[in-house]
Amino acid sequence: MVLIRFCATALVSTAICNLGQVPGPGTEPPGAICVACIRAHEEFLASDALRGRGSATPDELTAATYVAAQLRQYGIDPAGDDGGYIQRATVVRQKFTGPPHLRIKTKAEPIVWTYGKEFVVYFLSQTQFSGPIRKVDADKPETKIDSGSMVLVVGTDRAKIRKTAMSMASAGAVGVLVPATAQESARFRERGKELPTPPVRLEDQAGGSSGSTLNVLQVSAQAAKVLARLPEGTKITFGGPATAEKSYTWNAVGILHGTDSALAHAAVLLSAHLDHLGIGRPVKGDNIYNGADDDASGVTAVLEFARVLGAGPKPRRTVIFALFGSEEIGVLGSVYFREHPPLPLNEIAANLEFEMLGRADAAVKADTVWLTGWERSNLGPTLAEHGAHLVGDPHPDQNFFTRSDNYALARKGVVAQTISSYGLHGDYHQPSDDISHIDFDHMNAAIGSLLAPIQWLVNSDFTPKWNEGGRP
Numbered sequence: 231m232v233l234i235r236f237c238a239t240a241l242v243s244t245a246i247c248n249l250g251q252v253p254g255p256g257t258e259p260p261g262a263i264c265v266a267c268i269r270a271h272e273e274f275l276a277s278d279a280l281r282g283r284g285s286a287t288p289d290e291l292t293a294a295t296y297v298a299a300q301l302r303q304y305g306i307d308p309a310g311d312d313g314g315y316i317q318r319a320t321v322v323r324q325k326f327t328g329p330p331h332l333r334i335k336t337k338a339e340p341i342v343w344t345y346g347k348e349f350v351v352y353f354l355s356q357t358q359f360s361g362p363i364r365k366v367d368a369d370k371p372e373t374k375i376d377s378g379s380m381v382l383v384v385g386t387d388r389a390k391i392r393k394t395a396m397s398m399a400s401a402g403a404v405g406v407l408v409p410a411t412a413q414e415s416a417r418f419r420e421r422g423k424e425l426p427t428p429p430v431r432l433e434d435q436a437g438g439s440s441g442s443t444l445n446v447l448q449v450s451a452q453a454a455k456v457l458a459r460l461p462e463g464t465k466i467t468f469g470g471p472a473t474a475e476k477s478y479t480w481n482a483v484g485i486l487h488g489t490d491s492a493l494a495h496a497a498v499l500l501s502a503h504l505d506h507l508g509i510g511r512p513v514k515g516d517n518i519y520n521g522a523d524d525d526a527s528g529v530t531a532v533l534e535f536a537r538v539l540g541a542g543p544k545p546r547r548t549v550i551f552a553l554f555g556s557e558e559i560g561v562l563g564s565v566y567f568r569e570h571p572p573l574p575l576n577e578i579a580a581n582l583e584f585e586m587l588g589r590a591d592a593a594v595k596a597d598t599v600w601l602t603g604w605e606r607s608n609l610g611p612t613l614a615e616h617g618a619h620l621v622g623d624p625h626p627d628q629n630f631f632t633r634s635d636n637y638a639l640a641r642k643g644v645v646a647q648t649i650s651s652y653g654l655h656g657d658y659h660q661p662s663d664d665i666s667h668i669d670f671d672h673m674n675a676a677i678g679s680l681l682a683p684i685q686w687l688v689n690s691d692f693t694p695k696w697n698e699g700g701r702p
């Protein structure tokens with residue numbers, strides 16, 4: 231772990247550093263971070279008492295309620311449901327109670343295939359879907375298909391088949407059928423022992439995560455031959471016995487109204503996600519996935535920004551503080567927020583999401599954090615010009631830009647990007663992502679170094695823009 235000389239950042243008075251004391255809330259110079267507050271947020275949010283803040287569980291609500299209480303204390307106004315900070319969304323957890331089937335309509339008897347025999351599931355967003363078959367050759371790929379088609383992708387090159395399958399899904403296929411090799415087909419029975427689990431979705435949304443309707447099935451080599459002989463347009467239906475259970479997920483949302491009416495339609499949204507993986511499979515006797523880095527650290531950062539901005543003179547721009555539920559199961563909280571924002575989306579000029587700032591990334595300089603999708607907009611470079619120790623994401627192959635809440639907003643046009651210092655550590659999504667692995671010197675320095683650039687942003691006329699081709 232890289233150690234940062236936090237006291238050298240000049241954001242904490244040298245006297246405090248020299249004394250070696252942890253400054254308490256109220257003892258820090260105005261506009262500086264509060265080291266004790268950062269530690270206190272982490273110690274509560276990442277504690278075993280919160281049981282890993284499982285997505286859409288009462289533990290997530292406890293985290294949201296804690297955040298709401300802090301926002302109240304900091305002088306941030308509520309912007310959730312019914313005059314409070316909490317925003318509640320209904321989620322639906324679908325579960326198969328028996329193996330699903332594929333039914334193929336033919337002139338004679340319909341063909342019925344069973345999950346784990348003739349096909350398995352790669353990815354599902356729905357428990358029922360159907361459409362006319364459309365055959366696409368991955369070696370001679372076409373991009374135009376009728377939306378709602380069930381696309382069978384054939385070809386000789388596995389990589390090309392995979393690529394075509396993905397492009398067909400985004401071109402509007404309701405389902406994509408990919409042939410398995412003989413070896414893969416031999417493992418179907420084993421894979422079929424466990425029923426597929428469609429992702430949890432928001433009640434008012436058709437698809438799964440981010441409204442996606444991606445369904446990809448793998449069919450046995452034998453079944454693929456049968457499909458290849460069917461006339462184009464033959465109706466194929468997927469479905470099985472399933473239950474749908476409703477529960478809730480919670481966001482905490484606050485707002486600090488800006489003073490400059492000329493900037494009334496250019497608010498800044500600072501966000502992070504409250505939830506993590508909850509209680510899960512034990513590793514070395516520990517079954518609590520505390521998520522101290524992912525993403526108690528991001529929530530802590532947003533709370534610190536709220537505290538400082540709430541205490542100082544009111545900013546010119548309106549600032550929204552949103553802490554989202556159910557990020558880990560498909561960015562559901564941020565999608566709900568996007569559909570129920572406190573201001574119209576086109577009045578939010580920028581969104582900065584904070585993810586995993588609790589440890590330093592050895593891939594960048596010691597006192598630096600990075601921004602996902604750096605080259606997509608002028609937001610990162612402009613923040614860097616104004617003092618942020620911010621560079622481009624050094625792990626572009628990880629596609630982090632699309633892997634957090636910012637993406638739900640970016641897809642609707644908001645210049646929305648994530649700031650992080652996640653160095654691909656081995657405790658990611660493990661019970662060991664706990665407080666003992668947080669590098670507080672780094673975290674204090676990271677949050678501290680972003681304070682002044684954020685204060686500049688919320689008081690500036692600068693409206694970030696997507697670069698050409700940068701908008702997703």
Ligand SMILES: [Zn+2]
Pocket residue numbers: 503524525557585586
């Ligand atoms: Zn995260």
